[in-house]
Amino acid sequence: MKIIVNKDKCPQNHPCPSVRVCPVDAIIQEGYKAPIIDYDKCIQCKKCITYCPMGAFEIEQ
Numbered sequence: 229m230k231i232i233v234n235k236d237k238c239p240q241n242h243p244c245p246s247v248r249v250c251p252v253d254a255i256i257q258e259g260y261k262a263p264i265i266d267y268d269k270c271i272q273c274k275k276c277i278t279y280c281p282m283g284a285f286e287i288e289q
């Protein structure tokens with residue numbers, strides 16, 4: 229299981245609110261682009277899924 233960012237759901241026009249809720253700093257956002265996840269750090273806690281109002285973080289089975 230891994231967490232992915234669905235770029236079709238991310239409007240890419242604001243600071244990603246999930247960046248600051250990630251407990252291990254695994255979410256990287258360059259400018260207002262869709263964030264990317266550092267899989268070496270991600271512990272699959274799913275907080276980013278809860279916090280993103282656009283539902284852009286998804287679970288890939």
Ligand code: SF4
Nearest residue numbers: 250270271273274276
């Ligand atoms: S699932 Fe948790 S650890 Fe992984 S990117 Fe999202 S908030 Fe960070």
